Structure formats: structure tokens, C-alpha cells
Amino acid sequence: MTTIPTTPIDGQKPGTSGLRKKARVFMEPHYLENFVQAIFDGIGGIAGKTLVLGGDGRFHNDVAVRTILRMAAANGAAKMIVGQGGLLSTPAASHLIRLHETDGGIILSASHNPGGIDEDFGIKFNTPNGGPAPESVTDAIYARTKTIDSYQILEGDAPDIDAIGNSTLGDMAVEIVDPVTDYADLMEELFDFAAIRALFADNFTMQFDAMNAITGPYGREILEDRLGAPKGTVVHDTPLPDFGGMHPDPNPTWAHELMDVMFADDGPDFGAASDGDGDRNMIVGRRCYVSPSDSLALIAAHATVAPGYKKGLSGVARSMPTSAAVDRVAAALDLPCFETPTGWKFFGNLMDDGQVALCGEESFGTGSDHIREKDGLWAVLMWLNIIAATGQGVAELLKAHWATYGRNYYSRHDFEAIPTDQADVVFDGLRDRLGDLVGQSFGDLTVSAADEFSYNDPVDGSVSHQQGLRVMFEDGARFVLRKSGTGTTGATLRLYLEILEDDPELLDQDAQDALANVIAAAHTILGFEAAIGRTTPDVVT
Ligand code: VG1
Ligand code: CO
Known part of the structure; x- marks a missing residue:
């Protein structure tokens, strides 16, 4: 030594x-x-x-x-x-x-x-x-x-x-x-593998993009070997030191190869991708992208079809910037619902204490108390189990969900690699003006509340301050501004946008169109153009 x-x-x-x-x-x-x-x-x-x-x-x-x-x-x-x-x-x-x-x-x-x-x-x-x-x-x-x-x-x-x-x-x-066996066994305990196997035997088609990262071997073992999906269902399935040049962030921008396949004329029934370390998931139906916040809500509504969850969920939790879609399901099912800061570490106490069983983040993270991390393949298997149990496809499931609960239109706009001082101008500028904004109108939208989110952990009493700036409008719209805590180059600002829509005639819009007013209000308030010299985000999810 x-x-x-x-x-x-x-x-x-x-x-x-x-x-x-x-x-x-x-x-x-x-x-x-x-x-x-x-x-x-x-x-x-x-x-x-x-x-x-x-x-x-x-x-x-x-x-x-x-x-x-x-x-x-x-x-x-x-x-x-x-x-x-x-x-x-x-x-x-x-x-x-x-x-x-x-x-x-x-x-x-x-x-x-x-x-x-x-x-x-x-x-x-x-x-x-x-x-x-x-x-x-x-x-x-x-x-x-x-x-x-x-x-x-x-x-x-x-x-x-x-x-x-x-x-x-x-x-x-x-x-x-x-690395795979114990995890695959756990998945087999939680989900109805027989039903999912029957789905694949019935010519249900899928593409899972492992993006040359860690989930390739897991996807092959679980989807192809144990569930009988045809060989080749898992693509980019060998973990490579440089991910073969791919950026293993499962969103429409970086998983564009999968998006192209899913939006092609004869695309598969179901598509999914995961990230570098396998804890994120993107779910896509044929010509139908599922926002992670909607995925969380839909899983909350249907989880009991899976054997591991048939007793029902003790409660649900979402990170603060995640849309309130899951809150609506929780209210309907009478489930406790918690709002935590960004980052999976904040869900741990609630799960250890038995207060929540399902958690999610807008950043393509979904998971349950089977472990204490978000879990990409778990979410994929949950969707497959729901599809097998209901006989409905992704688009049908989503439509029915919105018809029942209303739709929280949602999007995140990322402005990446901004010089730190410029990002501070935007961020500190909003923080300083939070109090003044209340009562002001921007287009049709009037600010009803604005604050900086703090979290009181109900289990251990710890308090986490400075967890994002929130601006709420009178009709339930809001935007949130955060600085990324995972980037390595300059600063990344994340702008989270949301509106609530209950009108049954208005549930089928493009998310960016539906959010146009709140996007405009956010830009007026934040002054991106003046501070960072651009208004177009690098990544839109
Ligand atoms: C991002 C996401 C957050 C997620 C975190 C880790 O953090 O927004 O929701 O928990 O990444 O995910 P930030 O601070 O950059 O916004 V992972 O898959 O990178 O471990
Ligand atoms: Co990850």
C-alpha cells in the first residue's frame, strides 16, 4: 500500500x-x-x-x-x-x-x-x-x-x-x-413478460436505439432473448468508448435516427431510446412523440396492469419543472403527489419511506421504487406491458389520456454553452424582478405568482434552496428557468414552458403552437436577445 x-x-x-x-x-x-x-x-x-x-x-x-x-x-x-x-x-x-x-x-x-x-x-x-x-x-x-x-x-x-x-x-x-442477468431477472418479476412475448409473437414491431451506449446488452437480453422481439430490434447495440460519435441523449434532437424511422411511412409500432448510462428513456409511437411528462402521467394511470404494481401506487412524485399532467392523474386516483427539485436524489427519501412508488422528470427520466435511480428500460417495458394489456397503441393511449385528464402542453428549450456571465445576466435579472412581475400582463397572460423554488424534504426535514425560478400565470400557464447542473462547457439555461388545456376541441395541437403565448411572454421577460444575442434554443424537447 x-x-x-x-x-x-x-x-x-x-x-x-x-x-x-x-x-x-x-x-x-x-x-x-x-x-x-x-x-x-x-x-x-x-x-x-x-x-x-x-x-x-x-x-x-x-x-x-x-x-x-x-x-x-x-x-x-x-x-x-x-x-x-x-x-x-x-x-x-x-x-x-x-x-x-x-x-x-x-x-x-x-x-x-x-x-x-x-x-x-x-x-x-x-x-x-x-x-x-x-x-x-x-x-x-x-x-x-x-x-x-x-x-x-x-x-x-x-x-x-x-x-x-x-x-x-x-x-x-x-x-x-x-452486468445484465440480475437486472433482467428483476424486470421479469415486475412485468408481464408472457403478455409482451405474445405481443411480439403477433408481429408487433419495435426499434430500440441504444445509441452505442450501455443499454445495448440489456436491450438484447431482455427484448430479443427473453421477450422474443426479432434480432435487430435493438440498434446501435454495442457500447463504444466514444458512443460511435453519437450523443446518447434520448430526445428528438439527438435520437434523430430513431425519430426518422418512427415517422417514416412504414415505421415500427413502437420506438424507444436510452442514454449513455441507461437511466433515461424516450418513448415514440408511430408518428407520435410522447413527452416525458405525459409518459409519467400515463404510466401513473395504467401502472396497475403490470404485475409488480397491481396493488396500486402508494403515491407519485415529479420534479418541479416536470408538467403537472401526473398531478391530474394523482388527483383522480386519490394518490399523494409530491413536487421535488430537479435530480433523482430528491426522490430517494420519499421512496424509502414508502410514500411514493412512481417518480419522473421531464428530462426523459421515469422510474419506480424497484430501485433508487430512474430506469430507461423499465419505462420501455412498462409501456410495452400497458400496450399488451390494453390492446391500444401509443397514439390511441395518449389521445384517450388527454380526453380523460386534459392536456398539459409542455416543452423545454435549452440554450447551451452560454458564457457564464451572460447566463448570469438572464438568470439574476429574472431573480431580481420576481416580486415586480406579479400583476403584470404580457399579451393575454397575467402573472399570478413568481418565486424561487425551495424544497422541504418531508422525511428528513432538510431544506434545499435555489432550485429554479418560477413564473406562474393566471390561467395555469407557467414557465420555469434553471441553470443546468450537468453540463461541462459554459452555462446551459433551461426554459420550461407549460399550459393547461381542458377544451376537448384543443387537445390535438402542435406543442410549440399551443405554447406560443407563454414562449413570447418568457422571451419578453427574460430578454435573451439582449443578454445572449440569440433567441433560438439549441435543443427543444
Ligand atoms: C439534468 C436533468 C435532470 C436529471 C439530470 C441527471 O440535470 O435536467 O432532470 O436528473 O440531468 O440525469 P440538469 O441539472 O443538467 O438540468 V442523467 O441521465 O444526466 O444522470
Ligand atoms: Co443518465
């Missing part, structure tokens, strides 16, 4: 979901090591503990896994459970932490950010419940990065991570496990 002297490195503050930087930054001397030692120290040391370890296979994943194994051994860990080849999807890692009742896990991923030597890398710690560390833990880790003066690492090579089986590194046990 060697103790390596080091000094604190600036900027190792975890964001919405772990520490994300350019891969080259993580390759700088001591960068990864400092942060890993800060994780170990921040959670009170890892002597005698067992951790799960794996990542989405992006560039630097394998090197980082070996380094972390040597550091874990030197820090006295009892055992590390590692996905074969260093691979684990985020949902599979969450499941393994829970299945083996470990002391947590380390997940290597920058999720939906591109990968490669000139792209992004990331690392995060998940707690023994399987969920992303809450702010109390990430604050302790960050504090430690600012005082660190050494780290421990075992000299010599880490064991082979490509072969399944047990070995040792120093006094530490290392178990290399198949």
Missing part, C-alpha cells in the same frame, strides 16, 4: 448527478484519485465495507475502474462487486447495491453527455439504498476535496475485470458479475 501526497484540486463539486468534467480533466494527475479518496473519506471511510462499481463504458471507464479497485483495496474495503468489463448501467448498479445490501456504489458516467477523449467523464457515489447520494453526503465529499492531502492506493495491477468470477486484490475480495 502506498500513501500518495496530494493537494486539493479546485472545482470538484458534484452537480445534479455527480462530478462531471472533460475526460482530459479526469486524466490529469491525481484528479480522479483525489475525488475517489474524498468519497471514501466523506462517507466515513470504507474499511470493512462492500461497494458496487461499474460504469457506462465511455472512454476512461476501464482505467478508472482499475484505479478505484486499487484505491478501495488500499483503503481496507472488504469487497468490490464489479460489472464485467467494468460495465454497469446506472439502474443495474442501483439494483446490485440493493440486492447485495452493500454499503453503496460508485458509478462512472457522464450520462447523457457525449463520450471520448475530448468529451465528458463523470463519477458519482450512490448510498446503501441504491440512490444518488443526497446533498448532505455530496457536501461532505466536496468539503473533503478542499482539505485532502493524501490518498491510498495499492501498488501493482488490478485483477482482470473481463472474466466473471472471484479473485482478491491485497486483502480485498473482488467479484466480477454479469
Whole structure:
């Protein structure tokens, strides 16, 4: 064992979901090591503990896994459970932490950010419940990065991570496990695989785009091998270090190849895509894009068709910027409904406490209390189960949903890589004017309330401030402005737009058209043109 002297490195503050930087930054001397030692120290040391370890296979994943194994051994860990080849999807890692009742896990991923030597890398710690560390833990880790003066690492090579089986590194046990099997078994417990198998046997067609990221092997095993979908249903199914140049962010902009297939004349019945680490999902029907907020609401309304949810949901939760579509379902079904800040870590306490079973975010994240992360393939299987059980396709299901509950037209406009000072002008400008806006009119819309969202966690009483600026209008329309906590270049501003529509004649509009008034009001209030010199978003979802 060697103790390596080091000094604190600036900027190792975890964001919405772990520490994300350019891969080259993580390759700088001591960068990864400092942060890993800060994780170990921040959670009170890892002597005698067992951790799960794996990542989405992006560039630097394998090197980082070996380094972390040597550091874990030197820090006295009892055992590390590692996905074969260093691979684990985020949902599979969450499941393994829970299945083996470990002391947590380390997940290597920058999720939906591109990968490669000139792209992004990331690392995060998940707690023994399987969920992303809450702010109390990430604050302790960050504090430690600012005082660190050494780290421990075992000299010599880490064991082979490509072969399944047990070995040792120093006094530490290392178990290399198949990354897919346990997760696929869990899915089989939750969903009616026989019904979905019958659907595929009946020539139901699907395309699942794994975007050269982690879900390829999971998709093949579950959809093709266990559910009988034809070979080739899963495309871009080999995890590549640079994702083959794809940007594995499952939205209409970045998953455009899938969108083209789904909007072609003879497209499949059902389409889906996932992100780098497998926790996001995009659902598309034939010529029918499903907004993630609607997907959450529709799942809430139909979840009991799946065997794992037939007893009903204890409650539901959504992040604040997510549309209120799910709130309407919750009200109709008399379910408790919670509004949390952006980031899956805020759902963990509610799920641990049994208060919610289904959670979702507008950012293509949906999941349940089967694990403590959002789960891309889970959402895909839930949709397949609903389609199999109801005999209805995606477009039919959505139409019926809106007819029952009304429609929350929704869109998110992202303005990416803005110079930080310019983003601050827009953001701080709105924050300073929140109080003055109330009562002012913009076109047909009059501001009824405006605030900065704070969250009081009902389980542990912790308070999270500064979680997004909200401007609400009198007829139920609103917009929200947030700064991204996952980007690595400049600042990204996210503008979330929503209106409520109950008129049965007006449920079939294009979302951008339906939102035109609130988009115009937001631009008048925010002054994008003057501050950042452009009004057209980089990505619209
Ligand atoms: C984004 C999304 C947020 C999500 C987070 C992590 O964060 O908006 O809803 O939980 O990414 O998802 P931000 O701070 O950039 O808006 V993932 O799949 O990147 O772990
Ligand atoms: Co992700």
C-alpha cells in the first residue's frame, strides 16, 4: 500500500448527478484519485465495507475502474462487486447495491453527455439504498476535496475485470458479475413478460436505439432473448468508448435516427431510446412523440396492469419543472403527489419511506421504487406491458389520456454553452424582478405568482434552496428557468414552458403552437436577445 501526497484540486463539486468534467480533466494527475479518496473519506471511510462499481463504458471507464479497485483495496474495503468489463448501467448498479445490501456504489458516467477523449467523464457515489447520494453526503465529499492531502492506493495491477468470477486484490475480495442477468431477472418479476412475448409473437414491431451506449446488452437480453422481439430490434447495440460519435441523449434532437424511422411511412409500432448510462428513456409511437411528462402521467394511470404494481401506487412524485399532467392523474386516483427539485436524489427519501412508488422528470427520466435511480428500460417495458394489456397503441393511449385528464402542453428549450456571465445576466435579472412581475400582463397572460423554488424534504426535514425560478400565470400557464447542473462547457439555461388545456376541441395541437403565448411572454421577460444575442434554443424537447 502506498500513501500518495496530494493537494486539493479546485472545482470538484458534484452537480445534479455527480462530478462531471472533460475526460482530459479526469486524466490529469491525481484528479480522479483525489475525488475517489474524498468519497471514501466523506462517507466515513470504507474499511470493512462492500461497494458496487461499474460504469457506462465511455472512454476512461476501464482505467478508472482499475484505479478505484486499487484505491478501495488500499483503503481496507472488504469487497468490490464489479460489472464485467467494468460495465454497469446506472439502474443495474442501483439494483446490485440493493440486492447485495452493500454499503453503496460508485458509478462512472457522464450520462447523457457525449463520450471520448475530448468529451465528458463523470463519477458519482450512490448510498446503501441504491440512490444518488443526497446533498448532505455530496457536501461532505466536496468539503473533503478542499482539505485532502493524501490518498491510498495499492501498488501493482488490478485483477482482470473481463472474466466473471472471484479473485482478491491485497486483502480485498473482488467479484466480477454479469452486468445484465440480475437486472433482467428483476424486470421479469415486475412485468408481464408472457403478455409482451405474445405481443411480439403477433408481429408487433419495435426499434430500440441504444445509441452505442450501455443499454445495448440489456436491450438484447431482455427484448430479443427473453421477450422474443426479432434480432435487430435493438440498434446501435454495442457500447463504444466514444458512443460511435453519437450523443446518447434520448430526445428528438439527438435520437434523430430513431425519430426518422418512427415517422417514416412504414415505421415500427413502437420506438424507444436510452442514454449513455441507461437511466433515461424516450418513448415514440408511430408518428407520435410522447413527452416525458405525459409518459409519467400515463404510466401513473395504467401502472396497475403490470404485475409488480397491481396493488396500486402508494403515491407519485415529479420534479418541479416536470408538467403537472401526473398531478391530474394523482388527483383522480386519490394518490399523494409530491413536487421535488430537479435530480433523482430528491426522490430517494420519499421512496424509502414508502410514500411514493412512481417518480419522473421531464428530462426523459421515469422510474419506480424497484430501485433508487430512474430506469430507461423499465419505462420501455412498462409501456410495452400497458400496450399488451390494453390492446391500444401509443397514439390511441395518449389521445384517450388527454380526453380523460386534459392536456398539459409542455416543452423545454435549452440554450447551451452560454458564457457564464451572460447566463448570469438572464438568470439574476429574472431573480431580481420576481416580486415586480406579479400583476403584470404580457399579451393575454397575467402573472399570478413568481418565486424561487425551495424544497422541504418531508422525511428528513432538510431544506434545499435555489432550485429554479418560477413564473406562474393566471390561467395555469407557467414557465420555469434553471441553470443546468450537468453540463461541462459554459452555462446551459433551461426554459420550461407549460399550459393547461381542458377544451376537448384543443387537445390535438402542435406543442410549440399551443405554447406560443407563454414562449413570447418568457422571451419578453427574460430578454435573451439582449443578454445572449440569440433567441433560438439549441435543443427543444
Ligand atoms: C439534468 C436533468 C435532470 C436529471 C439530470 C441527471 O440535470 O435536467 O432532470 O436528473 O440531468 O440525469 P440538469 O441539472 O443538467 O438540468 V442523467 O441521465 O444526466 O444522470
Ligand atoms: Co443518465
